[in-house]
Amino acid sequence: MAPVAKIQSRIGIRKGRGYSLKELEKAGLTKAIAKKLKIPVDVRRKTTYEENTKELSKIKLPEPKAKAKKKAPRAEKPKEKAKAISSAEKIKAIEAEKERKIQEALTKAKAEKIAKAPAKKPKAKPKKAPPKKPAAKPKAKPKKK
16 A cells, blocks of 8 residues: 655656645544554645545544443452460550550640640840951051152
8 A cells, every 4th residue: 555646757656655644634534543554644745646545545444442341349258267366466466555555645745745835935146246347547648749
């Protein structure tokens, strides 16, 4: 499938590099579809030839794929029975829970203490005096003659 291009010389017709956008448009194709179908497109060409549009209109467009149906949600699996926990693991879990509660109580107490404390105003820093310049020496006047 080669597009036709006419040239002004003794030859008259030669094989073109690709179909023009106008030819694609007349045949009902877009540049994207032509690219998917691997049809050559010459963007620089601005002419349209009937032979090319007839050839393009013969091409069958691929039918759009049907969207896949969504699967039904899976039934939930029955929960497994709780595993037997040893007494040592139970003790560790209880101690960890106690530690967490203690930490929680401490942070809560600190937050309350901060909330009750009166807001302190930041002290203003005393301004430093600018450095003193040495006293200027009087300039000697030039002598007049």
